[in-house]
Amino acid sequence: MLSLSPSAELIIWARKKEKVPHYYNYELMKQLNGDKQMKDVWKLPAIAKWEKSCGKHPTQKPLSVLTRIILASTKPGAWILDPFTGSSTTGIAANLSNRRFLGIDMETEFLEISKNRKLEIENPTLAESYRSKISGFETKKQLELYLVEEPKEKEKVVLGYVRSKDIAKLIKQKTFYFHSTDKQNNLIGFPYDLHNASKIVIYSGGRTKLFYLTSYYGEIESIQHKHKTEIKGKKNSITEYYFEVKLKDNFQQDFRIESKKEIKKWMNEYKNEYSREQIDYLPFLTLAENIF
Numbered sequence: 001m002l003s004l005s006p007s008a009e010l011i012i013w014a015r016k017k018e019k020v021p022h023y024y025n026y027e028l029m030k031q032l033n034g035d036k037q038m039k040d041v042w043k044l045p046a047i048a049k050w051e052k053s054c055g056k057h058p059t060q061k062p063l064s065v066l067t068r069i070i071l072a073s074t075k076p077g078a079w080i081l082d083p084f085t086g087s088s089t090t091g092i093a094a095n096l097s098n099r100r101f102l103g104i105d106m107e108t109e110f111l112e113i114s115k116n117r118k119l120e121i122e123n124p125t126l127a128e129s130y131r132s133k134i135s136g137f138e139t140k141k142q143l144e145l146y147l148v149e150e151p152k153e154k155e156k157v158v159l160g161y162v163r164s165k166d167i168a169k170l171i172k173q174k175t176f177y178f179h180s181t182d183k184q185n186n187l188i189g190f191p192y193d194l195h196n197a198s199k200i201v202i203y204s205g206g207r208t209k210l211f212y213l214t215s216y217y218g219e220i221e222s223i224q225h226k227h228k229t230e231i232k233g234k235k236n237s238i239t240e241y242y243f244e245v246k247l248k249d250n251f252q253q254d255f256r257i258e259s260k261k262e263i264k265k266w267m268n269e270y271k272n273e274y275s276r277e278q279i280d281y282l283p284f285l286t287l288a289e290n291i292f
C-alpha cells in the first residue's frame with residue numbers, strides 16, 4: 001500500500017516554570033534565515049554519512065538540528081542535559097558549540113557510540129572539520145567564526161547568608177552551606193543555575209539587626225548538592241537538601257562591595273521578595289559583570 005512518508009518532526013520548546021528565565025538568540029536566528037525572523041519550520045537535510053563515523057543509532061538526529069536548537073536557546077558555557085541521549089548528538093552539538101553536556105541512556109551500546117563520538121571531537125582538527133560540515137549555515141566557516149565572536153557568559157555571583165557569629169568559622173573553614181527550608185521538601189527559590197556561580201558575596205544580620213553586606217567575598221571552588229535530614233538547630237525542620245560550597249583561598253574582605261550599586265539593588269529586591277526565614281538559607285543569584 002502506498003502512503004505518504006513522514007518528513008517532519010516536532011520540536012517542543014518549553015520551560016519548567018514561568019519564573020525560570022529563558023534565552024533566545026533572536027539576532028543569530030534571523031541571520032541564519034537570510035536576515036528575516038526565524039520561522040517555526042526548519043528545512044534541514046537528513047543525517048549525513050560522516051555523522052555515523054562511530055556506529056549507528058536507529059534514531060540518530062542530524063547535528064544541524066541540535067546545533068540550531070542549542071545556539072538558539074543557550075549561551076556559551078551552558079549546561080545541557082539529554083536524559084535520552086542515544087548516540088549523544090545533543091552532546092556533540094553542545095561540545096562543538098562550546099557548551100557543556102550531560103547525557104543519560106539505558107543502553108550501554110549507545111553510550112559506547114556516544115563516548116567514541118566525544119573522543120573523536122577531542123581532536124581539534126576533526127572538531128573544526130565537523131563544524132564546517134554542519135548544515136544550516138551560509139558558509140562552511142560561519143559556525144566557526146560565530147563561535148569565536150559569541151559574547152561570553154556574564155560572571156554569576158551568588159549572595160549567601162551567614163550569622164554574624166559564624167563568619168569567623170566561615171573564614172577558617174572556607175565552606176559555605178545553602179539550605180532549603182521548605183516544609184514540603186521543595187527547593188523553593190533555588191536558582192536553577194546555582195552550579196554556574198563563580199563568586200559568592202556574604203551578607204549577615206540577625207533577629208534584631210538589619211541585613212547588611214559583610215564585605216566578605218570569594219571565588220567558588222566547587223558546589224555540591226548534598227543530603228541532610230534536619231538543619232542544625234532546627235529540630236522540627238524536615239528540610240532535606242543543602243548545597244556545600246567550597247571556597248578558594250582568596251576568600252577575603254573587600255570594602256568596595258558596599259559601594260557596588262548592583263549588589264545594593266539586589267539586596268533590596270531580595271528583602272522584599274522573601275520571608276525572613278527563607279532569607280536565612282536561600283541563595284540569591286545574579287548575573288554580574290565587573291563587580292570586583
Ligand SMILES: C[S@@+](CC[C@H](N)C(=O)[O-])C[C@H]1O[C@@H](n2cnc3c(N)ncnc32)[C@H](O)[C@@H]1O
Nearest residue numbers: 057059060061084085086087088089105106107
Ligand atoms: C530517540 S533516541 C535518542 C537519539 C539521540 N537524539 C541521537 O541523536 O542519537 C532515545 C533514546 O532513549 C533511550 N531510552 C529510552 N527509555 C529510556 C529510559 N527510561 N532511560 C534512559 N534512556 C532511555 C533509548 O535507549 C534511546 O537511545
